Amino acid sequence: xxxxxxxxxxxxxxxxxxxxxxxxxxxxxxxxxxxxxxxxxxxxxxxxxxxxxxxxxxxxxxxxxxxxxxxxxxxxxxxxxxxxxxxxxxxxxxxxxxxxxxxxxxx
Numbered sequence: 001x002x003x004x005x006x007x008x009x010x011x012x013x014x015x016x017x018x019x020x021x022x023x024x025x026x027x028x029x030x031x032x033x034x035x036x037x038x039x040x041x042x043x044x045x046x047x048x049x050x051x052x053x054x055x056x057x058x059x060x061x062x063x064x065x066x067x068x069x070x071x072x073x074x075x076x077x078x079x080x081x082x083x084x085x086x087x088x089x090x091x092x093x094x095x096x097x098x099x100x101x102x103x104x105x106x107x
Contacts, residue, residue, distance in 0.1 A: 067103070
């Protein structure tokens with residue numbers, strides 16, 4: 001039995017998904033053991049609270065430079081801030097794009 005693709009030198013194989021990480025250990029007698037580690041919801045909660053902190057740091061009306069400064073103050077990478085701003089501007093989102101690189105909170 002050959003090692004599957006993705007197997008490390010230590011014999012561990014990982015299978016990542018959004019809900020769990022499955023670790024496979026190939027036994028010398030070609031048996032496979034599996035243990036599943038459920039991912040905690042804390043990862044998604046942390047992301048949500050970071051997003052809320054970033055949004056709260058934005059003024060009522062702002063431009064690109066303002067949101068990049070807010071991202072820096074809240075520890076959010078600039079590429080993530082840009083993605084979140086686009087998401088916030090989606091239909092019925094908390095932001096409205098009022099001009100090129102100009103935004104307003106829908107309060």
